[in-house]
Amino acid sequence: MELRINKNKAFDELTNWVFKLSSSISILVVVGIFIFLFKESLPFFKEMRPADLFLSAKWNPEGWSGEYYGILALVWGSLLVTVITLVISIPLGLMVAVFIAEIAPRNLKIFIKPVIELLAGIPSVVIGFFGLVFVGPLIAGIFHLANGLNALNGGLLLSIMVLPTIITLSEDAINGVPKDYREASFALGATKLETIFKVTLPAASSGILAAIMLGMGRAIGETMAVLMACGNAPALAKSIFDPVRTLTSTIAIEMGEVAYDTNHYYALFNLGLYLFLISFFINNIAEYFLKKGRRNA
Amino acid sequence: MHSIKPANIKENIVFALLYFSFFLVLVFLILIIGLTFYHSLGTLSWNFIFEPPLNGMKEGGIFPMIIGTLLVTFISAIFAIPLGIFSAIYLVEYAKDTYYTRLTRMAIRNLSAVPSIVYGLFGLAIFVKTMQFGTSMLSAGLTLGLLTLPTIISTSEEALKIVPKTYKEGAYALGATRWQALYKIILPVAFPGIMTGIILGLSRAIGETAPILFTGVAFYLPHLSLDIFQQFMALPYHLYIMSTQHHDIEGVRGIAYSTAAVLILIALMLNIIASVIRHRFRER
Numbered sequence: 001m002e003l004r005i006n007k008n009k010a011f012d013e014l015t016n017w018v019f020k021l022s023s024s025i026s027i028l029v030v031v032g033i034f035i036f037l038f039k040e041s042l043p044f045f046k047e048m049r050p051a052d053l054f055l056s057a058k059w060n061p062e063g064w065s066g067e068y069y070g071i072l073a074l075v076w077g078s079l080l081v082t083v084i085t086l087v088i089s090i091p092l093g094l095m096v097a098v099f100i101a102e103i104a105p106r107n108l109k110i111f112i113k114p115v116i117e118l119l120a121g122i123p124s125v126v127i128g129f130f131g132l133v134f135v136g137p138l139i140a141g142i143f144h145l146a147n148g149l150n151a152l153n154g155g156l157l158l159s160i161m162v163l164p165t166i167i168t169l170s171e172d173a174i175n176g177v178p179k180d181y182r183e184a185s186f187a188l189g190a191t192k193l194e195t196i197f198k199v200t201l202p203a204a205s206s207g208i209l210a211a212i213m214l215g216m217g218r219a220i221g222e223t224m225a226v227l228m229a230c231g232n233a234p235a236l237a238k239s240i241f242d243p244v245r246t247l248t249s250t251i252a253i254e255m256g257e258v259a260y261d262t263n264h265y266y267a268l269f270n271l272g273l274y275l276f277l278i279s280f281f282i283n284n285i286a287e288y289f290l291k292k293g294r295r296n297a
Numbered sequence: 298m299h300s301i302k303p304a305n306i307k308e309n310i311v312f313a314l315l316y317f318s319f320f321l322v323l324v325f326l327i328l329i330i331g332l333t334f335y336h337s338l339g340t341l342s343w344n345f346i347f348e349p350p351l352n353g354m355k356e357g358g359i360f361p362m363i364i365g366t367l368l369v370t371f372i373s374a375i376f377a378i379p380l381g382i383f384s385a386i387y388l389v390e391y392a393k394d395t396y397y398t399r400l401t402r403m404a405i406r407n408l409s410a411v412p413s414i415v416y417g418l419f420g421l422a423i424f425v426k427t428m429q430f431g432t433s434m435l436s437a438g439l440t441l442g443l444l445t446l447p448t449i450i451s452t453s454e455e456a457l458k459i460v461p462k463t464y465k466e467g468a469y470a471l472g473a474t475r476w477q478a479l480y481k482i483i484l485p486v487a488f489p490g491i492m493t494g495i496i497l498g499l500s501r502a503i504g505e506t507a508p509i510l511f512t513g514v515a516f517y518l519p520h521l522s523l524d525i526f527q528q529f530m531a532l533p534y535h536l537y538i539m540s541t542q543h544h545d546i547e548g549v550r551g552i553a554y555s556t557a558a559v560l561i562l563i564a565l566m567l568n569i570i571a572s573v574i575r576h577r578f579r580e581r
Binding site: 192220 | 307308311312314315316318319321322323325326328329332333336379380383384386387388390391392398400401403404405406407408410411412413414415416417418419421422423426427443446447450474475476477479497500501503504505506507510511533534536537540541550553554557560561564565567568572
């Protein structure tokens, strides 16, 4: 009996360590990603000046007249597509979240969650394909363009992809607002509409901001949809109808054909490093807002 | 009483807009699914699923891509599922609120926000180059496994948190060790929730393209490859090349639509399975 208890204890101790070791994988991976991106992007600056990367809009790594690694046009491309995405998905996502949380009838509610989840589950390459064969021709037709592969197309597709994030998290934030707030508002004679816009939404604003930040992070980091729908011209776009090339799609297009450990290879890892840092930054701002929201509730 | 009427009209308009916003999202979903299936009608068949691509990928089906995707997902599953569940168990059942656990949670949160293309770069740097697995099914599977990990950890955590504390206390009162309580009481109760997380995580891995682009996926292979140290063909990448890279893009539209339809079907199926499990779980 004594022996058995000891054996059990030893086994307990063992599992404890296995679990603890496993849990350290996440930290290892985050640190690993940072170190490897850094390691693979740093050699770029041995032969090239930082200005070659940061102060030019000309991206043409394997051109006739030399290598050009200016990332400004790519950053601008990512930014433009993200702004279009947010302009569409913030109002639409918020409206849907309010609809679900505040006014949807019960029998419709059961039906909504699977719809949003399924939308989130459609692979980005399928969304990109949809942009290529459907949204593109539609944009070209409406605005009389030669083709519809441009920033607007990417923004529309990304809106579809970002909506589930914004809707779900905003709905959580709205549901997190204590009932007393609404009841107090009604007691003061406010209508439902006034309560939603003047009481509930402001009270949920931290959580909503977090939702928007996380949606924005997804938009900047998304690859396949923008790769297939944006036209991929690495030049400064002047309007939403111009083709754009984003940071993500540049890596996707070029990394497959590049020779390892060349300037071009290092430059692409540089882009990856900045994407990682951006996502890290945005994600932690979102977390700050989430925590603030929880404290207030 | 005057003021009520204009307010009502305004309210009705706004509420109508809110209804409309939801139906707009519904329309997106129906359009994507409906158009894809409508245009795949002539091509999608059992033969399409069980045949290899033929005649310069202009005819035939997607069988090797389905096998490739299944195998690579299997690799990421055997890598990510135990690690993910163990992490979650540690965080929920064992760890106290220490600096280490807070750091771990922060890491998990940030991992889930890392762009998929960055996972691809990391996979290239660590699995392909440093560990010298080359561009292979193994490298791609491990890369996708890393991407799935945060989903599995957070959903498993949620599932474990829902188990009532009294169950655990009851087990301890009967003299069970920590492991016994976990294995016999807590895990069985949390199992459906954990399963849901695994299915949703793997469903995401199946559809991901960016992480496998330079870690192992191939444009075309003449033979079905089952070797984990060789390159492989995959469904999402096949859709990408059939719609943008093939030399006869208009000629292979049917194949592209059907590949997209199969990808949607897989996502649909896994989503339904996940919600059935979750639904059963809630009833108990």
